[in-house]
Amino acid sequence: MGTVKSSDPKAANAEVAKSPEAESHPRVDEISALTDTYFNKTRAIVGKFGDTKVTYAVFMRRPVISAPRLALDWLKAVAAARGASFDIDLRFDEGRWVGAGEPMMYISGPFHDLVDLETLYLQKIGAACVAAYNAAAMCVDLPNVAFMAFDARHCTGPDMAEMMAYAASVGSARARRKVGAIGFVGNATDATAHFFDQQCGLGTMPHALIGYAGSTVRAAEMFQETHPEEPLTVLVDYFGREVSDSLEVCRRFPDLVKEGKLSVRLDTPGGRYIEGIDPSESYAVLERHAPDAIRGYRTEGELRHLIGGGVSAAAIWHLRERLDAGGFEGAKIVASSGFGPEKCKVMAAADVPIDAIGTGSFLPNDWQETYATSDIVEYGGTKRVKVGREFLLRR
Numbered sequence: 001m002g003t004v005k006s007s008d009p010k011a012a013n014a015e016v017a018k019s020p021e022a023e024s025h026p027r028v029d030e031i032s033a034l035t036d037t038y039f040n041k042t043r044a045i046v047g048k049f050g051d052t053k054v055t056y057a058v059f060m061r062r063p064v065i066s067a068p069r070l071a072l073d074w075l076k077a078v079a080a081a082r083g084a085s086f087d088i089d090l091r092f093d094e095g096r097w098v099g100a101g102e103p104m105m106y107i108s109g110p111f112h113d114l115v116d117l118e119t120l121y122l123q124k125i126g127a128a129c130v131a132a133y134n135a136a137a138m139c140v141d142l143p144n145v146a147f148m149a150f151d152a153r154h155c156t157g158p159d160m161a162e163m164m165a166y167a168a169s170v171g172s173a174r175a176r177r178k179v180g181a182i183g184f185v186g187n188a189t190d191a192t193a194h195f196f197d198q199q200c201g202l203g204t205m206p207h208a209l210i211g212y213a214g215s216t217v218r219a220a221e222m223f224q225e226t227h228p229e230e231p232l233t234v235l236v237d238y239f240g241r242e243v244s245d246s247l248e249v250c251r252r253f254p255d256l257v258k259e260g261k262l263s264v265r266l267d268t269p270g271g272r273y274i275e276g277i278d279p280s281e282s283y284a285v286l287e288r289h290a291p292d293a294i295r296g297y298r299t300e301g302e303l304r305h306l307i308g309g310g311v312s313a314a315a316i317w318h319l320r321e322r323l324d325a326g327g328f329e330g331a332k333i334v335a336s337s338g339f340g341p342e343k344c345k346v347m348a349a350a351d352v353p354i355d356a357i358g359t360g361s362f363l364p365n366d367w368q369e370t371y372a373t374s375d376i377v378e379y380g381g382t383k384r385v386k387v388g389r390e391f392l393l394r395r
Helices: 009-018 020-024 028-034 037-049 069-082 118-123 126-141 158-179 207-213 216-226 242-252 254-258 279-289 300-307 313-325 341-349
Strands: 053-060 087-090 105-110 146-149 183-187 232-235 262-266 332-336 356-359 372-379
Touching: 028 069, 028 118, 053 118, 053 126, 069 087, 069 118, 069 158, 105 372, 118 126, 118 372, 126 146, 126 158, 126 183, 126 341, 146 158, 158 183, 207 216, 207 232, 216 232, 216 242, 232 242, 242 254, 242 262, 242 313, 262 313, 279 300, 279 313, 300 313, 300 341, 313 332, 313 341
Parallel strands: 146 183, 146 356, 232 262, 262 332, 332 356
Antiparallel strands: 053 105, 053 372, 087 105
């Protein structure tokens, strides 16, 4: 990103206020209320004793995937509104791997215009970069699976939802470049569907519709009658009859099965096994389809993903067996429930027959890892940084 400047602050601020981006980012008149107080006080001091050009280095303490666009767009809008000029030296393009402690970017400009922005642009960088890292890892491990970002309900509001959808799209794009992965094909809400080149969000039915309909088949019929042009994905775990209800739905809509437009979605809670298997049968299923997955050393968490309750590798293989035995090879399987990087890696080891995954588990698990940091490394053209952060100096 190069220098951005506006010569008419009032006109620029009016344009920012009218732009779509301004609706989801703090407006210039909100900055002082949302930033750390000591930045506001420092801005007042600089205003009194004289401005100088400074350069900030932005970095993270763990490896991430660069996902800076939301922060850069916001900085551009603020520069325009303030009639300032910010020069941004982006060291890692969007989607690039960034090592721990490596400066992701340098931000240069008037101290008076930059000092109160640090809190807000860091909020837009850290979590997005970690989520992009997770999304990329998941898509690389399961390159033939279509992912859907079902994270919105786990976010704290529209700003976070925008950030996480953006991050999933960045991680997905990296996986496509690296291994030709299908990656994330959409997300749950209309508001952020544009990150996936979609006009609207994806999704068919929640468990609430099954309860309302009184049966899984009836819920499928209601959906099909209301949205006849859409592919049909049916939740099958509401009554604990994952296999029976999957087969009944397939028998009810054989043409959709043949056309590849019918999917059954497993979202079984981890407190029970899906219909027809238990721990012993789970081992037997994997022995038939992925024996190497259970013969090596496995942690307790990995074993749970392989042969435990809920949507395990064994559960998915078991459902695939029953669908194929019933003559419904064209029915697809969608899985959800805790599909983060660790679970996706285990599913890849078991070569599970999943067609699509709905997940919000690419969201950062350890929030401390999302803390981005920004330090000034130059004042008035002179290199200067606090002791211990010399590695941030621009070379």
